[in-house]
Amino acid sequence: MSRALETLALFTGDPSQPRRDVSFRDAPSNHLWLAAYFPKLALESLAGISADEAERGKLQSLARHAERFTPIVSLEPPSALLMEVGGSLKLFDGIDAIKDLLAAGLRQRQVTAHLCAAPTALAALWLARSKENDVLSRQELAGRLGRLPVEATEWPRKVLMLLESMGVRTLGECMRLPRDGFARRIGREYLNEIDKSLGDHDPRLEFRPPLELDASFEFANEVTDTAALESPGKRLIENLVVSLRKHQAQTQSLECVFRHSDRSITIERMNLAEPTRDEDRFVRLFMDRLEQMRVHAPVVALSIKTGLVEPAHVSHGALFEGSSEHDPRSAGSSLIERLQARFGMKNLYGMDLVDEHRPEAAWSRSRHLRHERHGLLAIGQARRRPLWILPAPRPLSSTVDGLPCYKSRRPLRLECGPERIESGWWDDGGIERDYHIALSDHDERLWVFRDRSSMNRGWYLHGFFA
Amino acid sequence: MDIKTLIEHPHVWQGLRTHSTGAVYATGFKELDAHLPGGGWPAAALTEIILEDHGIGELSLLMPAMARLCRRDVGKHACGWIFWVSPPFIPYAPALSKHGIDLNRVLLVHAAATQYGSLWAVEQALRAGSCVAVLAWAQFAGQTALRRLQLAAERARCWTVLFRSGTALRQRSPAALRLRLRKLGEVTRVEILKCRGGRPGVVQIRHDDAGNPECS
Numbered sequence: 001m002s003r004a005l006e007t008l009a010l011f012t013g014d015p016s017q018p019r020r021d022v023s024f025r026d027a028p029s030n031h032l033w034l035a036a037y038f039p040k041l042a043l044e045s046l047a048g049i050s051a052d053e054a055e056r057g058k059l060q061s062l063a064r065h066a067e068r069f070t071p072i073v074s075l076e077p078p079s080a081l082l083m084e085v086g087g088s089l090k091l092f093d094g095i096d097a098i099k100d101l102l103a104a105g106l107r108q109r110q111v112t113a114h115l116c117a118a119p120t121a122l123a124a125l126w127l128a129r130s131k132e133n134d135v136l137s138r139q140e141l142a143g144r145l146g147r148l149p150v151e152a153t154e155w156p157r158k159v160l161m162l163l164e165s166m167g168v169r170t171l172g173e174c175m176r177l178p179r180d181g182f183a184r185r186i187g188r189e190y191l192n193e194i195d196k197s198l199g200d201h202d203p204r205l206e207f208r209p210p211l212e213l214d215a216s217f218e219f220a221n222e223v224t225d226t227a228a229l230e231s232p233g234k235r236l237i238e239n240l241v242v243s244l245r246k247h248q249a250q251t252q253s254l255e256c257v258f259r260h261s262d263r264s265i266t267i268e269r270m271n272l273a274e275p276t277r278d279e280d281r282f283v284r285l286f287m288d289r290l291e292q293m294r295v296h297a298p299v300v301a302l303s304i305k306t307g308l309v310e311p312a313h314v315s316h317g318a319l320f321e322g323s324s325e326h327d328p329r330s331a332g333s334s335l336i337e338r339l340q341a342r343f344g345m346k347n348l349y350g351m352d353l354v355d356e357h358r359p360e361a362a363w364s365r366s367r368h369l370r371h372e373r374h375g376l377l378a379i380g381q382a383r384r385r386p387l388w389i390l391p392a393p394r395p396l397s398s399t400v401d402g403l404p405c406y407k408s409r410r411p412l413r414l415e416c417g418p419e420r421i422e423s424g425w426w427d428d429g430g431i432e433r434d435y436h437i438a439l440s441d442h443d444e445r446l447w448v449f450r451d452r453s454s455m456n457r458g459w460y461l462h463g464f465f466a
Numbered sequence: 467m468d469i470k471t472l473i474e475h476p477h478v479w480q481g482l483r484t485h486s487t488g489a490v491y492a493t494g495f496k497e498l499d500a501h502l503p504g505g506g507w508p509a510a511a512l513t514e515i516i517l518e519d520h521g522i523g524e525l526s527l528l529m530p531a532m533a534r535l536c537r538r539d540v541g542k543h544a545c546g547w548i549f550w551v552s553p554p555f556i557p558y559a560p561a562l563s564k565h566g567i568d569l570n571r572v573l574l575v576h577a578a579a580t581q582y583g584s585l586w587a588v589e590q591a592l593r594a595g596s597c598v599a600v601l602a603w604a605q606f607a608g609q610t611a612l613r614r615l616q617l618a619a620e621r622a623r624c625w626t627v628l629f630r631s632g633t634a635l636r637q638r639s640p641a642a643l644r645l646r647l648r649k650l651g652e653v654t655r656v657e658i659l660k661c662r663g664g665r666p667g668v669v670q671i672r673h674d675d676a677g678n679p680e681c682s
Contacts, residue, residue: 335591336573339575339590342583342586342587343575343576343583347576347577348574349573349574350569350574351557351569352559353559362560363558363559385560385564386558387525387529387561387562387565388521388553388554388557389555389556389557391556440519440521442518442522443522443649443650443651444520444521444522463555464555465523466521466523466525466526
């Protein structure tokens with residue numbers, strides 16, 4: 001069809017009737033979707049939800065509230081929820097009752113919402129966005145949807161502008177466009193959306209609340225000695241691991257919350273190198289942490305909860321399950337976890353080469369501490385470089401002749417040099433240095449340089465040829 | 467456990483064998499290999515190196531053996547770390563890589579925060595069995611701590627090198643090998659103070675590249 005004909009086709013046909021070639025296959029007729037649209041969600045702070053719930057996303061916490069009306073809740077980020085309430089109508093005595101209860105709950109959380117029910121999920125969503133009333137019968141659906149502006153779909157801006165340039169302002173006008181032309185010029189996915197809104201099969205991702213497990217223990221009397229916390233901690237971890245196994249899940253972090261008699265709390269978070277449900281590993285980490293902890297007030301309760309839980313991929317273990325210690329890889333990562341837990345992330349690192357002329361920038365600390373690192377940068381190094389480098393160049397005193405001294409008044413013997421390194425003027429770390437290899441009185445071989453960029457052209461020690 | 471592993475177990479003492487040396491890693495220096503029982507660094511024991519100054523060839527001494535460890539790719543050790551515990555400075559990656567060290571295997575921890583942190587880190591590393599070599603710098607190491615490390619190194623079959631300062635000379639050492647390094651002009655003087663299965667002695671080592679520094 002030529003372009004002119006296509007454009008002509010836009011304006012033909014009876015506006016009250018959807019075109020026949022927009023498919024109208026039957027979705028289960030007893031379905032009723034309720035959409036909740038939160039126009040100002042990003043700006044509102046929700047009342048009555050805990051801080052860590054807020055962290056996980058406002059929409060999720062609202063979905064948890066919606067779950068009391070139906071098990072089928074679907075998130076429509078960024079600002080809407082969809083729930084299938086067809087099965088709950090009888091229990092709650094009608095859609096209006098459900099809407100009232102939901103609205104009351106949302107009011108408590110101080111969130112603005114528009115609720116709207118329709119036989120299909122997308123229709124409910126689009127109607128809610130346009131603040132329309134419920135559409136309860138399928139016969140009305142196409143006509144009511146047809147009156148909505150295309151903006152209700154929240155399709156990408158580009159698509160909406162294209163439609164506008166074609167003179168299409170409402171969904172009804174969209175529906176009356178020829179199908180193949182619409183699919184070609186606007187996009188097949190948008191055509192599919194229209195079909196879905198009218199009753200095509202529309203599979204939706206169901207909301208599953210993130211799983212977190214916790215266990216807690218209250219002490220009969222106040223505990224001041226960390227050693228006394230060991231066995232309750234172990235028991236809690238044991239319980240958690242049992243639950244993890246039950247859910248076929250694993251986790252990458254644990255959070256221990258110590259409640260003190262003065263009502264303060266201490267939170268210790270332990271991160272693992274990889275998700276696991278290895279009880280021994282958790283226990284070891286917990287013990288290490290306990291060993292270092294200073295308890296400022298007696299502890300009255302201890303609770304441990306897992307971080308986000310994810311499904312476990314159980315490898316084909318040996319027939320007789322052995323301890324993880326025998327697997328060098330898992331032993332390696334458990335070593336790294338323990339070192340990290342005790343000395344902190346910043347004190348544990350690997351090394352990578354960097355193709356850089358400045359000596360201090362020619363390597364980098366690598367935090368990716370897995371054995372399976374590949375692809376090492378191969379950099380040709382013609383010049384001699386020391387095996388020890390100082391974290392930062394150390395200023396050296398100098399003699400009247402302008403020679404450097406190290407640990408004594410006698411000047412160093414400069415063996416060779418200078419090697420001039422001038423680099424980095426494009427960022428803030430510019431250097432202008434003349435490097436020398438020098439020998440000290442004690443026959444130590446040093447890497448020293450003279451700073452040419454400073455006024456006094458001072459000497460610095462930068463490394464040792466060890 | 468078969469009879470071979472049983473015989474090689476560090477706790478089994480065999481009267482007939484004069485040198486129960488176990489595995490060694492060749493040092494890469496002929497003079498030193500000749501002096502050490504088995505002809506190299508004890509691969510499954512503690513070596514103590516005592517030195518006062520830095521930059522006297524203390525790392526170059528270990529580099530050939532370490533580079534060979536990196537090239538070796540045998541089963542369990544295929545993924546072993548070379549673990550540096552509380553080094554006094556930072557081992558310089560470009561130089562390490564020039565010496566043939568696989569940087570993917572280098573793991574560093576600065577454990578200086580607590581007095582015994584370094585020793586704890588060494589012991590954990592040995593217990594985990596995921597390192598091929600452990601190089602540690604520890605100032606305070608009591609008799610018991612050293613004994614623990616020596617046992618752990620034997621059990622883990624891991625080449626463990628402990629660097630200490632001159633004050634350690636006053637202490638008896640359970641280490642399998644104890645060296646003292648000094649620089650004399652162009653050579654590094656390696657004094658073998660104690661050597662299980664061998665004799666004390668002095669070896670002078672010339673580092674190839676330390677002797678005549680090419681300036682280009």
